[in-house]
Amino acid sequence: MKKLTLLFVLLAVLLVFTGTVMAQDKPYIAIVSKGFQHQFWQAVRQGAKQAAEDYDVEITYEGPESETQVANQIDMLQTAVDKNPDALVFAALDTQAALPLIEEVDSKGIPIIAFDSGIDSDIPVTTAATDNYVASSYAADKMAELIGYQGKVAAIVQDQTSLTGRKRRDGFLDRIKNSYPEIEIVDVQYGGGDHLKSTDLAKSIIESNPDLDGFFGANEGSAVGIVNAIMELGRDDIATIGFDSGSILLDAIRNGIIDGAITQNPVGIGYRAVEAAVKAIKGEELPEMIDTGFYYYNKRNMDSEILQPLLYK
Amino acid sequence: MDANIKEKKQLISADSKQKVLAFSSLIMMIIVFSIASPHFATFSNFIGILISTAVTGLLAIGVTFIIITSGIDLSIGTVMTFGSVMTGVFITFMGLPIWLGILGGILASTVAGIVNGSLTAKLKIPPFIATLGMMMVAEGLNLVISGTKPIYFMHTPAFRKIAMGKFFNIPHAVFIFLGAAIVAGIILDKTVFGKYTYAIGSNEEAVRLSGVNVDRWKIAIYAFGGFFYGIAGVIMASRLNSAQPALGPGYELEAIAAVVIGGTSLSGGKGTILGTIIGAFIMSVLTNGLRILSIPQEWQTVITGAIVIIAVYTDILRRKKTA
Numbered sequence: 001m002k003k004l005t006l007l008f009v010l011l012a013v014l015l016v017f018t019g020t021v022m023a024q025d026k027p028y029i030a031i032v033s034k035g036f037q038h039q040f041w042q043a044v045r046q047g048a049k050q051a052a053e054d055y056d057v058e059i060t061y062e063g064p065e066s067e068t069q070v071a072n073q074i075d076m077l078q079t080a081v082d083k084n085p086d087a088l089v090f091a092a093l094d095t096q097a098a099l100p101l102i103e104e105v106d107s108k109g110i111p112i113i114a115f116d117s118g119i120d121s122d123i124p125v126t127t128a129a130t131d132n133y134v135a136s137s138y139a140a141d142k143m144a145e146l147i148g149y150q151g152k153v154a155a156i157v158q159d160q161t162s163l164t165g166r167k168r169r170d171g172f173l174d175r176i177k178n179s180y181p182e183i184e185i186v187d188v189q190y191g192g193g194d195h196l197k198s199t200d201l202a203k204s205i206i207e208s209n210p211d212l213d214g215f216f217g218a219n220e221g222s223a224v225g226i227v228n229a230i231m232e233l234g235r236d237d238i239a240t241i242g243f244d245s246g247s248i249l250l251d252a253i254r255n256g257i258i259d260g261a262i263t264q265n266p267v268g269i270g271y272r273a274v275e276a277a278v279k280a281i282k283g284e285e286l287p288e289m290i291d292t293g294f295y296y297y298n299k300r301n302m303d304s305e306i307l308q309p310l311l312y313k
Numbered sequence: 314m315d316a317n318i319k320e321k322k323q324l325i326s327a328d329s330k331q332k333v334l335a336f337s338s339l340i341m342m343i344i345v346f347s348i349a350s351p352h353f354a355t356f357s358n359f360i361g362i363l364i365s366t367a368v369t370g371l372l373a374i375g376v377t378f379i380i381i382t383s384g385i386d387l388s389i390g391t392v393m394t395f396g397s398v399m400t401g402v403f404i405t406f407m408g409l410p411i412w413l414g415i416l417g418g419i420l421a422s423t424v425a426g427i428v429n430g431s432l433t434a435k436l437k438i439p440p441f442i443a444t445l446g447m448m449m450v451a452e453g454l455n456l457v458i459s460g461t462k463p464i465y466f467m468h469t470p471a472f473r474k475i476a477m478g479k480f481f482n483i484p485h486a487v488f489i490f491l492g493a494a495i496v497a498g499i500i501l502d503k504t505v506f507g508k509y510t511y512a513i514g515s516n517e518e519a520v521r522l523s524g525v526n527v528d529r530w531k532i533a534i535y536a537f538g539g540f541f542y543g544i545a546g547v548i549m550a551s552r553l554n555s556a557q558p559a560l561g562p563g564y565e566l567e568a569i570a571a572v573v574i575g576g577t578s579l580s581g582g583k584g585t586i587l588g589t590i591i592g593a594f595i596m597s598v599l600t601n602g603l604r605i606l607s608i609p610q611e612w613q614t615v616i617t618g619a620i621v622i623i624a625v626y627t628d629i630l631r632r633k634k635t636a
Contacts, residue, residue: 068557068560070463070555074552080604082357082361083605094557
């Protein structure tokens with residue numbers, strides 16, 4: 001009992017100490033993300049920390065262990081709200097579940113900044129996320145360059161229902177149609193981001209178009225499908241560009257099976273979100289969307305200092 | 314005779330000592346956090362703590378009975394979610410009245426409990442394995458039944474009121490939790506059901522030899538646990554305004570930790586509902602307080618784990634002293 005009391009007293013002293021250290025007059029921005037352990041979310045955190053240093057603000061960064069833990073995220077959000085932050089930076093796992101709390105925050109006049117896939121509501125003052133349309137257009141430019149501005153290309157996309165899926169598809173297709181008249185789009189198929197389904201689709205596209213020159217996979221699963229198809233059919237002469245990362249995709253690029261891929265910039269997402277929060281606290285005007293940028297990576301640059309932290313396995 | 318009374322007295326005082334110790338730890342934690350942060354001791358934060366304790370608390374109450382019989386239940390979290398998902402199916406998919414949907418959801422979890430009990434009592438499968446199987450079966454069924462997507466209660470706004478409607482500014486979930494705790498406490502302390510729960514945990518063979526149908530009681534106790542997980546599932550769904558099929562794994566450990574911190578022995582025969590409630594509050598106050606203090610998340614986990622070990626160790630020390 002004595003030992004326990006002593007332990008608690010020690011803990012108390014420690015906590016009061018950290019409490020006073022933390023209680024500075026800097027503006028406080030609470031960040032609640034959709035994940036924590038995953039490298040993508042740690043990269044977002046790194047960007048947020050950098051922005052906090054640059055703008056001299058206090059931040060906390062929390063997220064549930066997995067993207068299924070909706071209730072944990074709501075608890076984290078509730079606690080963040082109780083700390084009375086000057087701004088809230090939030091990426092909802094489920095907007096419906098979080099809506100009452102978001103509305104409460106909004107009614108207190110605390111600005112809310114959405115990031116990544118954001119919040120499906122018009123309450124947030126802005127959303128810091130990848131502009132998938134622009135990123136995919138760049139993939140089209142790279143593709144044209146790889147196949148010599150003429151030939152036949154196809155694409156595997158995750159779905160035609162999600163906003164991300166549509167933007168990545170349209171960014172690629174529109175750019176090819178509008179800027180490269182010598183390139184023909186022979187097929188676009190949807191594999192739900194599923195490795196196996198995407199593999200079957202990619203194989204049938206290659207079988208029916210043996211003279212295919214280029215292939216675009218609009219997310220990790222779609223790109224992995226193309227990688228599998230190319231390996232099974234022995235067709236690594238087809239120029240291929242993927243999207244996102246993951247160990248299979250990284251290996252395929254390293255081994256020259258596919259040419260390169262686009263990656264989002266999670267560090268940029270964290271940085272821009274906190275930057276936007278600082279501006280919102282000051283009452284500055286913000287655009288509805290903040291493009292957090294993207295990178296094209298291939299065998300040559302994937303180990304560089306800038307890209308390493310962005311590529312998750 | 315004298316020795317018997319003495320032993321009994323010691324047992325009682327030991328039990329109450331543990332409760333006092335657990336309770337004073339809880340109070341001390343609250344005081345420490347209140348001093349450390351001005352955001353801790355606020356009405357809104359206390360309500361936050363109460364709501365987040367409601368779900369784990371209900372789960373912990375249910376499994377307390379099972380642990381006292383020296384059983385265990387690993388299917389707590391996913392059976393809770395089974396209750397949420399079935400409530401969603403009844404209300405949103407089938408359009409049944411809210412009360413009927415809730416009843417159906419709770420019943421679904423209770424049935425899962427009956428299956429757990431039957432596997433353990435009738436087929437003699439060790440409860441660790443039987444409920445591990447149920448944990449996975451329920452996890453899979455939740456995804457199958459819901460089509461792997463959350464089921465929303467968009468067209469029945471009244472459903473959200475079940476947990477989040479307010480009475481004197483306090484959400485209903487808190488009253489449901491405290492009400493259930495009192496009822497469970499009475500059942501464990503004052504009824505035959507409670508008496509057999511303790512007896513089976515202390516010496517199952519003796520109870521069997523005295524002519525009691527142990528199997529039937531065991532099935533009832535696991536069903537009772539499932540019933541409480543069902544209530545927790547309904548509250549969870551109401552709070553999130555949706556049945557989230559992938560939720561569940563992880564909750565079993567939180568609930569079991571609360572029970573053990575509350576002084577219920579994993580070897581059976583001992584334990585109280587009050588202890589479990591205190592245990593559940595220790596866990597949630599700790600999680601909340603560390604968040605309020607903005608302790609980095611990775612350290613929050615380390616500290617929580619350490620506290621669980623310390624709490625159980627002090628319990629062992631106390632047992633040694635009284636033995």
